[in-house]
Amino acid sequence: MLIVMSGLPGVGKSSIAETLGRRLAVPVLSVDPVEAAMWRAGVGRDQPTGLAAYVVVETLASEILALAQSVIVDAVNDAVEAREQWRGLALRHGVRLGFIEVICSDPLIHRRRLEGRQRGIEGFLEPTWESVQARRARFEAWHEDRLVLDSAKPIADNVQVALAHLDGVP
Structure with missing residues (x-):
């Protein structure tokens, strides 16, 4: 299964994704650390590193799906094209697709969450x-x-709702 997280920075999607990943024992691929790695490698911030990070994560997710394993993608996914990218990936691998906003x-x-977070992604400016x-x-x-999950609710509650939802995804 391909599970795709979506939401604005700081809403709590990464916390939910990581908890889901632990509960389901599946990897979580996040776009932000990939983009930061590109900058650390010398790719200029004036380059389309955001788009490139989505492509890299798609490639890694494809490799995981090819092993018949599930994967969670953690990204803002605020554009229709990004969501279509994941739909195409799921179709190519013949796997179930679950979007969670x-x-x-x-x-x-x-x-408060946004301004207080310190994720420790070297080179990434919040x-x-x-x-x-x-x-x-x-x-x-x-x-x-x-x-759609509201992160104003407890994370444990949101994870339970997500797990029940994912069980029912065709």
């Missing part, structure tokens, strides 16, 4: 609240079936 209904909690709000304005509408 994570939101935070409480803007104060979201902002986005500002203002940049996240700008990204929210450009977040493309969903047309796919997906589970």
Whole structure:
């Protein structure tokens, strides 16, 4: 199965993805560390490293799926093209696809999480609240079936809902 997480930076999607990964014993591939690795390797920040990171994660996810193993992709996935990328990957491998969008209904909690997080990704600058709000304005509408989780709720509750949902994904 291909599980694709989506949501703005700082909403809590990585925390849910990591917990799901541990519960399901499947790898979690995150776009941000891949992009940071490109910068550390000397690829300029003026290059399309965000897009390249999605392509690298897609390639790694494809390799994992080819081994008949499930994988979780952790990325903002705010563009229709990104979501189509994952749909195509699932189709090519003939695996189930589960989209999970994570939101935070409480803007104060979201902002506090964003401004307080320290993920320790070498070379990665955390986005500002203002940049996240700008990204929210450009977040493309969903047309796919997906589970929406509100990270203002306890993570354990969200993980239980996600696990039950994923069991029912055709």
